[in-house]
Amino acid sequence: MLKPFRTVAVLGAGVMGSQIAAHLANAGLTVHLLDVAATTGRKNDLVETAFKKALKLSPPIFFTEKTARRVILGNFDEYFDRLSGVDWVIEAVVENLQIKQQLMQRLEAIIQPETIVSTNTSGLPIHLVAQGRSDSFRQRFLGTHFFNPPRYLKLLELIPTQDTDPNVLHRMKWFGELYLGKGVVIAKDTPNFIANRIGMFVTLLGIKAWTEQGYSIEEVDTLTGTLIGRPKSATFRTVDLVGLDTLMYVADHLYQAAPEDEHRDVFRVPDVLRKMVATGTLGAKSGQGFYKKQKSQILSVNPKTFAYEPAQPLNLEEIKQFETLPLRHRIQSLYQVPGRAGDFFRQTTLAMLNYSAHRIPEIADNPQDIDRAMRWGFGWDIGPFELWDALGFETVLADMKAANMTVPEWVQKPFYETTPATSKQPIWQNSEAALLDMGDGVLLYEFRSKGNTLSNKVLEGFASVLEILATRDYKGLVIGNDSAHFSGGANLAEMAMMAQTGNFDAIATLIVEFQSLLQRIRYFPKPIVAAIQGRVLGGGCELVMACPQVVAAAETYIGLVEVGVGLIPGAGGIMRMVSRASERAATDSTSHIQPFLRMAFETIATAKVSTSAYEAKELGFLPCDTRILMSGERRLEIAKAEALHLDQIGYVPPPKNDSIMVLGGPGRAVLEQIAYVFQQGGFASEYDRYLATRLAYVMTGGELSAPALVSEDYLLQLERESFLPLLSQSKTQDRIVHMLKTKKPLRN
């Protein structure tokens, strides 16, 4: 039986150490974070300063502010004995072999015989770190290479040495995937392991196209970014973020450490880069790198003069024709198109694919692991061998031979079996939604609209779905999808269209129907479970708030963001926040309810979106019994189990709350005063304040001059009455148009 870790220690509170500690605390572990003792002042000063710095990182490294309390700070002088009580020690101190080895020696003397020890080194050979330790120690020792930022980057490379007990490796993989939500890839103890080895190769190819082949920085970034399914920061912007010095250090290291590498010359650092580092041009941390932001203009460096110049127009006309195609078509077209863009892509792609093929079995056992490492560690949409298959296995092979490249013998056939689409026929579907059978009597309603918005088609679909659930022999329903983001909310374009044509009756009907649909979902006699991750906004949030049970990926960003488009929630979002505020209060006393109401008000009035599912619970978007998963991809499976479980215990929908305490005029004054202060201070516009007063009106029960217990329907009616008039306000319409055009909120 595998045992999860409960108490762990991270040694080294640098950028990586602190963040690893944070993520382990996010996973519910108790974490000791230790660093060297300060030589002056209090011995904990150093670790405390480092940790404070990490707390300021953005995006946040902890799920909630309180999570940080699970990290216990200490120093090697006074608190090394704490390590005798931990299940797993992660070493993340300075990249110096001797220091690491000495630390391991000290560690061996104090840890329990079953404690696992790992190093997070990204450059040193793993086996050397444990050199000189006992057999027993080395059997429990391995490399655990997290990627920065460890909370957000999925890849965890595990690097066993020859001595690592396979059971230890197995347990670590299991724990990493299930409890830390990581994508685990087993790597070999070779220089820079998998992702950084390939990644460095590709980065240097890009840089050399600039230094040697006359492609501009902007052109290389265009050709190595989202166009080919890689992050927007592409090549040069990524190096600016990582640091030019770091890149140079790793490349120099690779050149030294991989003498057998047939493409070792690629790791030879171009003189331009070396000179930039020598003059302190290190990227974002020094204020300028390959790029420099000057006022609102982004300049790039001239490799000859080192001056920063405005971007020249891209000489890549040919890519325009397929920029809007789906990824696979895009890269296939790019691979075929004559001209500079195609040349660059063909040349770098062939080199990268050939290089990757030669790295098996050196750095990984199979092509799939290399693909996973690049997807999870570098944010590529498709890995090298998936790309090879997509371009045509034989085509690439022939092109390699034509280019006089040697191809390893193991490359014989496509890397992935093309399985014909076997997905089962939906039970019901329209053009933007489908109802699927998850097996065991559980249904899945999946949105397929753009951005998974709650379009008219998706909403219409619900009627059929609930009809099927009600009349056929199914046990429950899951609402969810495979996408990175659960739902962007209402379909703004559809609503804007109706508003612009003055069709307010249709909108009024739509709101009534949406409200009653969500009420029906909440009080449906069979269990309905929402399975969410990523962005869950506006109407999407209201839908989730209506669901009696929620399964959420820890990385869930949920919020009622309606004020951003000049509206307030109109489908039960306000009603349910008020209902939860009075449920959370100790008594019906207004002064007990007020703090919760105030928090809900500020959350909605500022369109606050949670930074995690845990924070969403604190904010009141998710119920306290929400199941939160570190490994978000399991959400549908767990939601199904949840539906079956609810069915098994004898499902009863939650009781309708027709005694919601609202605070009336006295409570409204409190909220209006907050809106007044925000606007006076310039933190909110006059219109923001107006919207906030409308929100306050609904939240406190409308015209009531005293507190009262009211029904859900009463508050829903207030929501509708307040929502509709906003749509005819010109500032609201401006906000909607701006959002549709720019995808950013307008502050008018």
Next chain:
Amino acid sequence: MMMQNAYIVSSVRTAIAKAPRGKLRNMRSDNLGATAVEAALERVPDLDPNDVDDVVFGCAFPEAEQGFNLGRVIAQRAGLPDSVAGATVNRFCASGLQAIALANQAIVTGQSDVMIAGGAESMSLIPMGGHDLLPNPELIAETPKVYCTMGMTAENVAHLYEISRADQDAFALRSHQRAIAATQAGRFNDELIRINLRETLYLDGKPQPVETILQTDEGPRTDTSLEALAHLPAVFRVGGSVTAGNSSQTSDGAAATILVSEAKMKEFKLQPLGRLLGFAVAGVPPEIMGIGPVAAVPKVLHQVGLSLDDIGLIELNEAFAAQSLAVIRKLGLNEEIVNVNGGAIALGHPLGCTGARVTATLLHEMKRRGVRYGLATMCVGGGMGAAAVFENLMM
């Protein structure tokens, strides 16, 4: 109605601690107030506590730990006999001064002979605005400016009276410099009393006894500079000029003053420190409350028949540098005699205590300097000013 003279025979204060993380963060303001009352009584050992009629204390947010009629709780905690009554008064930042004025009135009108008055506030325990601010719905609907935040009023004053950020920061720096100089020279020694606090705190995983002795103000900083102050962001308005550095500090503290009638003074052979000649309050627009002293000072001077030229020392509460400078400029005050030992920007501003704190500071500095007339004034939230003229009787 019998008219008689009233005399101040004792005036003391605790050191002012930072809130909410200073040394007095757990000390209730009733205990702080009782400590001040006991110390004030110790300085007049010949006075019989049984003769005290009433204990009147000012407090700006008299709720929770400082609710339940703070004045009476302080009387009881100070070990005064049951016969001594107690009351709490609230005029926000002028509460402490208001308490002293009321005590003075009670003696002057012949209703009482011995009064203890003061102020106490724990901003660590009860935040600005109280735990649960519930504004009046009609006022919020019609004139929300009544509930303008204090920081915003300072921004409004800075704007209206054209007080620059640089001037505010320079004023703040001088407050610290003067407070540090006064502390180092021991100029607060006569008014300061010693706080001896015994607590049981959770430290290193177990309850541990902790003894705190506080006899020095926590607020004044030796390490501040114009550069450091210039770096602080505006906190109340986007693009504004009022910062944490040029605003008063949130604080904990208490102060107490004993007033007696002429008859009692003679009976117990007490030495008078001084007396309150006059007290006035005046209203101003709530959104520029910081300008309050501009209305109150002329009123009190007229009341006592003096002019600014007669005043030798001024305590002007530094709610904000912006309003302090606006008041100084508008009234034409001589900066050399204003807050000679620093003000609330350096020392801290425990709201309801402050009026009683500046009374103690003013009286002892008047005695030291041989100044006959002194002025204590402050702006008051909601749009008011309060001002009092004291006469030094130790010349």
